[in-house]
Structures are given as structure tokens and as C-alpha cells.
Amino acid sequence: MNKYVKYGLVGVAVIGILAATVYFLKQNSTPTQLYETETLERKDIVNKVIVTGKVIPEDEINIKPQISGIIDKIYLEEGVEVRAGDLIAVIKVVPNEQSLNQAAGRVRNAELALNNAKIEYDRNKALFDKGVIASQDFNTQQLTYNQAQQELKNARADYQIIRRGSAGGSTSANTNIRATVSGTILEIPVEEGDQVIQSNNFNDGTTIATIADMTKMIFEGEVDEAEVGKLHVGMPLDINLGALEESTFGAKLKFIAPKGVEEEGAVQFKIEGDLEVSDDAYVRAGYSANASIVLEEKKDVLSMKEALLQFDKETEAPYVEIEVGENEFERKDIELGVSDGIDVEVVSGLEEGSKIKVWNKLEKKDESED
Numbered sequence: 414m415n416k417y418v419k420y421g422l423v424g425v426a427v428i429g430i431l432a433a434t435v436y437f438l439k440q441n442s443t444p445t446q447l448y449e450t451e452t453l454e455r456k457d458i459v460n461k462v463i464v465t466g467k468v469i470p471e472d473e474i475n476i477k478p479q480i481s482g483i484i485d486k487i488y489l490e491e492g493v494e495v496r497a498g499d500l501i502a503v504i505k506v507v508p509n510e511q512s513l514n515q516a517a518g519r520v521r522n523a524e525l526a527l528n529n530a531k532i533e534y535d536r537n538k539a540l541f542d543k544g545v546i547a548s549q550d551f552n553t554q555q556l557t558y559n560q561a562q563q564e565l566k567n568a569r570a571d572y573q574i575i576r577r578g579s580a581g582g583s584t585s586a587n588t589n590i591r592a593t594v595s596g597t598i599l600e601i602p603v604e605e606g607d608q609v610i611q612s613n614n615f616n617d618g619t620t621i622a623t624i625a626d627m628t629k630m631i632f633e634g635e636v637d638e639a640e641v642g643k644l645h646v647g648m649p650l651d652i653n654l655g656a657l658e659e660s661t662f663g664a665k666l667k668f669i670a671p672k673g674v675e676e677e678g679a680v681q682f683k684i685e686g687d688l689e690v691s692d693d694a695y696v697r698a699g700y701s702a703n704a705s706i707v708l709e710e711k712k713d714v715l716s717m718k719e720a721l722l723q724f725d726k727e728t729e730a731p732y733v734e735i736e737v738g739e740n741e742f743e744r745k746d747i748e749l750g751v752s753d754g755i756d757v758e759v760v761s762g763l764e765e766g767s768k769i770k771v772w773n774k775l776e777k778k779d780e781s782e783d
Contacts, residue, residue: 447740448740448742448770448771448772449771450736450768450769450770450771451717451718451721451768451769451771452766452767452768452769453715453716453717453759453763453764453765453766453767453768453769454715454716454765454766455713455714455715455716455765456713456714456716456756457710457711457712457713457714458710458711458714458716458750458751458752458753458756458757458758459707459709459710459711459753460707460708460709460710460751460752460753460754461705461706461707461708461753462636462640462643462705462706462708463703463704463705463706464634464635464636464684464703464704464705464706465634465635465701465702465703466632466633466634466635466684466701466702466703466704467632467633467634467699467700467701467702468630468631468632468633468652468654468688468696468698468699468700468702469630469631469633469698469699470596470599470625470626470627470629470630470631470698471625471626471629471630471631471687472625472626472629473599473623473624473625474593474594474596474623474624474625475620475622475623476501476590476592476593476620476621476622476623476624477611477612477617477618477619477620477621478504478588478590478609478610478611478612478618478619478621479588479611479612480504480506480574480588480611481506481507481608481609481610481611482504482505482506482507482588482608482609483504483505483507483606483607483608483609484502484503484504484505484603484604484605484606484607484608484609484621485502485503485504485505485605486502486503486605487501487502487601487603487604487605488500488501488502488503489501489502489598489601489622490598490601491598491599491600491601492597492598493597493598494596494597495592495595495596495597495598495624496592496595497591497592497593497594497595498591498592499591499592500589500590500591501590501591501592501598501601501621501622502589502590502601502603502621502622503588503589503590504588504589504590504609506576506588507608512575513572513575513576516568516571516572516575516576517572519568519571519572520565520568520569520572522568523561523564523565523567523568523569524565526561526564526565527558527561527562527564527565529561530557530558530560530561530562531558531561533554533557533558534554534555534557534558537550537551537554537555538551538555590621590622592622592624593624594624594626595626596624596625596626596627597624597625597626597627598622598623598624599623599624599625599698600622600623601621601622601623602620602622602623603619603620603621607619609621625698627696627698628690629687630688630690630696630698631664631667631685631686631687631688632650632652632664632685632686632688632702632704633683633684633685634683634684634702634704635674635676635681635682635683635684636669636681636682636684637679637680637681637682638673638679638680638681638682640708641669641673641682641684643708644666644669644684644706644708645666645669646666646667646668646669647665647666647667648665648666648706648707649663649664649665649666649706649707650663650664650665650666650686650704650705650706651663651664651704651705652664652686652688652702652703652704652705653702653703653704653705654696654700654701654702655700655701655702655703656697656700656701657694657696657700660694662688662689662690662691662694662696663688663689664686664687664688664689664704665686665687666684666685666686666706667685667686667687668683668684668685668686669682669683669684670682670683670684686704709751710751711750711751711758714750714751714758714759715758715759715763715765716756716757716758716759717733717756717757717759717763717769718755718756718757719752719754719755719756719757720773721733721769721770721771721772721773722749722757723772730746731746731747731749732744732745732746732747732762733745733747733763733769733770734769734770734772735763735767735768735769735770736767736768736769736770742770745762745763745767746762747759747760747761747762747763748760748761748762
């Protein structure tokens with residue numbers, strides 16, 4: 414009896430081993446992963462670069478005083494339209510003590526010179542009338558006398574300019590600051606009572622007002638060195654303003670800086686484009702803006718997702734795997750064209766309708782793990 418039981422247990426064990434072997438063989442023959450595919454299709458691909466910047470007037474003119482003093486009165490406000498010659502502000506002149514003393518000394522010297530020239534002139538005129546001296550000698554003395562008169566006149570005028578701000582010697586002691594161009598006053602950075610400095614060879618002077626023509630606006634931005642080589646003057650730009658989200662403005666690229674500036678480890682090149690502003694839109698100076706520049710565009714071309722690309726480890730040549738059977742794939746080397754960062758043109762190597770293996774699909778994070 415024990416003998417039969419022993420053989421029976423051995424038989425059961427053998428059958429169990431065979432069953433387990435068959436089970437594992439079936440498991441190994443079943444694919445561990447079923448890959449999804451995406452179909453090669455035709456699309457429009459636009460390769461463009463987005464440039465951040467701002468909108469500013471093409472020309473901004475700074476109005477500066479020609480004499481130092483104190484702002485006595487400001488007649489206009491920021492945002493006002495002005496014409497060339499309009500009065501903006503009035504300056505009360507505060508003369509420099511040293512310059513005033515020097516001018517007064519020049520006047521006194523000119524008076525002394527004139528008195529001496531007059532004495533000589535009167536003496537020579539009397540001699541000339543008697544025929545004692547020649548006409549040439551008298552004319553020379555007369556010229557000296559006339560020059561002394563003119564020098565005194567000039568010295569007195571300079572003294573009045575330093576003391577009162579005008580050669581006419583106005584009792585109000587003011588000088589007028591007027592607009593030199595027509596446009597809009599963007600900024601008046603001074604207030605009544607502020608001291609201002611004249612513009613000269615050693616000092617830019619105090620800005621009384623900034624004026625610009627708001628009908629001539631430009632986009633100013635910076636492009637990375639990786640993209641600047643693809644740009645050329647005359648390219649169209651689409652400008653979107655942060656303050657006017659629903660409006661898009663056209664522009665033409667008119668300037669690309671010949672020299673880049675390094676900012677945070679990257680070289681940036683300044684670009685400018687003439688903004689086309691419609692009459693029904695009011696664009697303020699300094700609006701932040703984004704410019705879209707189309708570098709390359711292809712219509713109705715075979716395309717695929719860039720994420721589906723694989724690259725040969727040795728040659729780094731691009732390839733994909735296409736479906737040839739149920740969960741069976743074959744490698745295909747391909748040639749690529751223009752890309753927009755998401756989709757890429759397939760120039761050759763695949764036919765329309767090919768099913769491409771999704772080999773690197775990312776799984777969604779399980780929220781229960783948080």
C-alpha cells in the first residue's frame with residue numbers, strides 16, 4: 414500500500430512540475446508590454462521664435478535748459494500734445510557769484526577802455542580837422558573808438574544774461590523753456606522749485622521734459638544668439654501687447670544689432686521693428702510686448718511628434734519604429750525637415766499612414782501617492 418501511495422505522490426509531483434512549466438512558457442511567450450502607435454499625417458508646420466520686449470516711440474527728445482536756475486512755473490502736464498515753440502516752463506535765474514563778479518569786472522574794464530579811446534578819438538579828430546594828421550591815422554583811431562563802444566555793449570549784455578537770464582534785462586528775471594519739436598509730453602521729471610543745470614560740454618543738463626511723436630512707435634526686444642542668424646531685415650512681425658490682449662499689430666524688422674550683449678550667461682542681440690498702429694488704437698510708450706517671427710513655414714507636409722523620434726547611439730541619426738504586425742515593429746531611418754518644437758516634418762523614409770511606435774509614453778502620476 415505504501416508503495417502505491419509513493420508512486421502516486423511522485424506522479425502528482427511530475428504533473429505539477431509539467432503544469433508549472435507550461436504556465437511559465439505561456440507567460441514568457443506573451444508580450445510584456447503592448448505599445449501604442451500614432452499615425453503619420455499631413456499638417457502645417459510653422460517654426461517661429463517669440464521675442465519679448467516693449468513698445469517705445471521711435472524718437473524721444475529731452476528738453477534741457479540753456480541756463481542754470483530754479484523752476485519758477487510749469488505750464489503744461491504729461492500727456493499733453495504740443496507744437497514746436499509751445500511754452501513748457503519758466504526758469505528763474507540764480508546767478509553764480511563768481512561769474513557775476515567776473516562779468517561786472519569786464520564791464521568796468523570796457524568802460525575804462527572806452528573812456529581812453531574817446532579821449533584819443535577827440536584829440537585826433539581836432540588834429541584831423543586842422544589838417545595836421547593824415548586821414549589814415551584818423552580812421553585807425555576812429556576804428557579803435559568804435560570797437561571800444563561795441564566791447565562795452567557786449568560786456569553789459571553778458572552781465573545782464575548772467576544776472577537776469579536775458580540780454581534785455583527783464584525785471585522778471587525769467588527764461589522760457591519751449592518745445593523744440595511737436596509731439597506728446599511723455600514726462601516732466603521736475604517740479605516747481607527744483608534747481609536745474611544748464612546743458613554744456615561737461616554736463617548733460619537737467620531734463621525739463623521729454624517729448625515724442627506717438628504716431629511713430631517701434632518694437633524693441635532681444636533675440637538669443639541661437640536665433641539671430643535666422644533673421645533678416647524686412648521680416649514681418651506679429652506684435653501682441655500685454656495691455657491690449659485682444660489686439661495684434663503688424664511690424665517690419667528694421668534693425669538687428671551687429672554686437673551682442675551677454676546677460677546671465679547668454680548673448681542677446683537687440684532688434685527693432687516699425688510698429689503699424691491703427692487710428693482706433695492708442696498705444697502708450699513702455700507697453701510690454703511679444704513679437705512672433707516666422708522663421709520657416711511648410712504647408713500640408715508629412716509630420717510626426719518629435720517625442721516619437723529615436724536616435725542611433727553611434728551615428729545619432731534619427732529613426733522610428735513602425736508597426737508591421739500585432740505588437741511587432743521595424744526600424745526605419747528617416748530624414749527630417751522643419752520643426753516647431755512639437756511636430757517635425759518627415760522628408761523621407763516613411764509613407765503617409767504609417768503607424769509609429771510610441772516608445773517613451775509618460776505615465777500619469779498616481780494622485781494617491783501624494
